[in-house]
Amino acid sequence: MRSARIPTRRFWPAPVGCTAHNNVFMDELLKILASNALESREAIARMLDLPVTEVNRRIAEYEKSGIIRGYQAILNEDQLDLEKVTAVIEVRITPQREGGFDTIAGRISRFPEVRSAYLMSGTYDLLLFVEGRTLHEVAAFVSERLAPLEGVLSTSTHFMLKTYKRLGVLMHPDSADERLPVSP
Amino acid sequence: MSASLCLHDRLARHVRDIPRSGIRDFFDIVSTMRDVISLGIGEPDFDTPWHVREFAMFSLERGATHYTSNLGYLELRKALSRYVRHQFGAEYNPDNEILVTVGVSEALDLALRALLNPGDEVLFHEPCYVSYRATILFAHGVPVAVETRAADDFRLTRAMLEAKVTPRTKLLILNFPNNPTGAVLDRQGLEDIAAFVRKHDLLVITDEIYAELTYDGPHPSLVSLPGMRERTIFLHGFSKAWAMTGFRLGYACGPAELIEAMMKIHQYTMLCASSVAQKAALEALTRPGNDVSEMVAEYRRRRNFVAQALEDMGLACPKPRGAFYAFPSVARFGLSAHDFALRLLQEEKVAAVPGTAFGACGEGHLRCAYATSMDNLKEAMLRMRRFVGRL
Numbered sequence: 001m002r003s004a005r006i007p008t009r010r011f012w013p014a015p016v017g018c019t020a021h022n023n024v025f026m027d028e029l030l031k032i033l034a035s036n037a038l039e040s041r042e043a044i045a046r047m048l049d050l051p052v053t054e055v056n057r058r059i060a061e062y063e064k065s066g067i068i069r070g071y072q073a074i075l076n077e078d079q080l081d082l083e084k085v086t087a088v089i090e091v092r093i094t095p096q097r098e099g100g101f102d103t104i105a106g107r108i109s110r111f112p113e114v115r116s117a118y119l120m121s122g123t124y125d126l127l128l129f130v131e132g133r134t135l136h137e138v139a140a141f142v143s144e145r146l147a148p149l150e151g152v153l154s155t156s157t158h159f160m161l162k163t164y165k166r167l168g169v170l171m172h173p174d175s176a177d178e179r180l181p182v183s184p
Numbered sequence: 185m186s187a188s189l190c191l192h193d194r195l196a197r198h199v200r201d202i203p204r205s206g207i208r209d210f211f212d213i214v215s216t217m218r219d220v221i222s223l224g225i226g227e228p229d230f231d232t233p234w235h236v237r238e239f240a241m242f243s244l245e246r247g248a249t250h251y252t253s254n255l256g257y258l259e260l261r262k263a264l265s266r267y268v269r270h271q272f273g274a275e276y277n278p279d280n281e282i283l284v285t286v287g288v289s290e291a292l293d294l295a296l297r298a299l300l301n302p303g304d305e306v307l308f309h310e311p312c313y314v315s316y317r318a319t320i321l322f323a324h325g326v327p328v329a330v331e332t333r334a335a336d337d338f339r340l341t342r343a344m345l346e347a348k349v350t351p352r353t354k355l356l357i358l359n360f361p362n363n364p365t366g367a368v369l370d371r372q373g374l375e376d377i378a379a380f381v382r383k384h385d386l387l388v389i390t391d392e393i394y395a396e397l398t399y400d401g402p403h404p405s406l407v408s409l410p411g412m413r414e415r416t417i418f419l420h421g422f423s424k425a426w427a428m429t430g431f432r433l434g435y436a437c438g439p440a441e442l443i444e445a446m447m448k449i450h451q452y453t454m455l456c457a458s459s460v461a462q463k464a465a466l467e468a469l470t471r472p473g474n475d476v477s478e479m480v481a482e483y484r485r486r487r488n489f490v491a492q493a494l495e496d497m498g499l500a501c502p503k504p505r506g507a508f509y510a511f512p513s514v515a516r517f518g519l520s521a522h523d524f525a526l527r528l529l530q531e532e533k534v535a536a537v538p539g540t541a542f543g544a545c546g547e548g549h550l551r552c553a554y555a556t557s558m559d560n561l562k563e564a565m566l567r568m569r570r571f572v573g574r575l
Contacts, residue, residue, distance in 0.1 A: 028481065028485070031481075032485070036558075039558075043489065043558070043562060046488055046489040046492045046493065047485035047486070047488050047489045047558075048485065048488065049488045049492075177229070179225050179227060179229070180211065180225070181211065181214045181215055181220060181222045181224065181225065181535060182207060182210050182211040182214050182215075182222060182224035182225065182535060182537060183207070183211075183224070183225050183226045183227055184205070184207050184226050184313060184314040184315070184363075184541075
């Protein structure tokens with residue numbers, strides 16, 4: 001039998017006036033931007049019940065501190081029929097004295113072909129998303145640039161075939177609103 | 185067809201005499217038009233959380249396609265008992281004090297039919313959900329509307345109730361957070377009403393379907409107040425907070441004797457709620473997640489946006505504190521609520537339901553549901569502003 005677990009919190013955030021109050025709004029501002037970076041400052045201000053100047057100030061602060069690192073469009077590249085391949089590469093590396101994983105991970109990350117890089121738990125250490133125009137180009141990057149690096153023990157390359165979801169966005173949603181136009 | 189067969193005369197009088205719902209009339213007009221932005225939809229725009237839908241499919245595969253106990257799966261009733269205790273502060277025995285129903289609508293119907301004798305008076309507050317008056321009449325009760333006002337933020341007060349109570353009053357129906365006004369009751373307001381109920385020895389049906397959707401503080405439930413649990417039928421369901429309207433799943437909690445009486449009707453008319461919907465509800469309740477809190481956060485942002493936009497265009501609106509409706513006044517333009525809504529629809533293609541659909545005292549108001557995307561809300565507010573500017 002499934003054991004029932006009841007969530008141990010109410011569904012609304014910290015009460016007005018408590019010390020966490022500011023943080024609740026900070027998080028919410030970022031949540032809005034993370035789901036739609038083009039949302040107008042005026043609309044954000046209304047949604048959060050804050051003056052526009054305050055919204056502007058906070059966003060500027062996030063940008064300055066580097067918490068917001070940029071704004072990008074989420075593309076469905078399959079639809080563009082580009083001459084482009086993406087590979088996911090598992091890399092095993094030897095941590096270095098003093099630098100640990102960071103030195104070598106930093107060195108790998110600086111190649112423009114590497115679009116994303118993560119340190120992982122499990123059977124390998126780094127997970128890379130690498131882009132190139134052709135399969136050969138990516139293969140050449142791996143064999144000539146990545147694998148020979150000092151500290152890289154092995155690589156395992158997987159090519160992506162189709163994108164279903166990226167950055168939390170479905171690429172092929174069934175978007176029809178099934179609801180009746182007016183209901184009680 | 186025989187000319188002498190007049191079916192109209194053969195309908196039951198108490199059914200025949202109930203007018204068509206105002207919402208249906210409006211729906212008929214809207215459904216002939218294209219590119220309408222609808223603020224008229226009384227259900228969440230969010231999809232049912234995926235894990236709930238996925239579990240429903242899994243349940244079908246595993247064969248949850250049979251009748252269940254009349255009361256509903258015991259496992260679900262146990263989960264409901266824990267949820268109600270935690271969220272609403274009242275203890276109900278899953279064996280005989282909880283009944284799983286086909287939406288809150290069925291539960292309301294069962295409760296009224298189980299309690300009312302012909303001629304019993306039922307107090308309910310207007311503006312309100314469209315079905316209360318009709319459901320009371322179907323149960324041969326006498327509906328007694330208590331009108332709430334914009335000036336009081338559409339809160340129900342003891343004085344309003346005292347003015348309408350008679351020796352024949354048997355029952356009070358409460359619905360806070362409220363559809364269509366977005367009003368909520370605070371604990372003090374609720375305690376005043378509880379005192380009124382005790383003084384006149386009434387029973388209560390409290391429809392708290394929007395309980396999770398409050399934006400300025402937690403929802404106090406009537407059943408958490410002293411002396412209320414034993415005279416109250418508490419109604420709740422999964423449609424609003426979990427965006428599960430089409431699953432049609434609600435439940436009633438109450439003293440065993442009342443639940444037993446409701447069960448009597450339920451077992452003969454409905455037998456049980458849909459098995460797969462019950463499984464889905466169990467998943468919604470028992471899998472920890474942020475389903476509800478994330479939707480609440482989004483509704484709050486929209487509430488803030490819409491309330492501000494309405495104010496900016498000069499439509500006075502008591503601050504909506506719960507559910508997902510704003511109920512602004514459009515009275516100052518000299519149009520009836522119906523004419524305002526119709527012209528807004530025809531001239532700007534924005535659908536919002538005239539307040540009169542929710543009771544006569546909704547005249548001069550418009551129900552704007554913000555259960556639609558921010559993009560739609562922005563465009564709708566822009567169009568409304570343009571429309572109001574022309575009046």
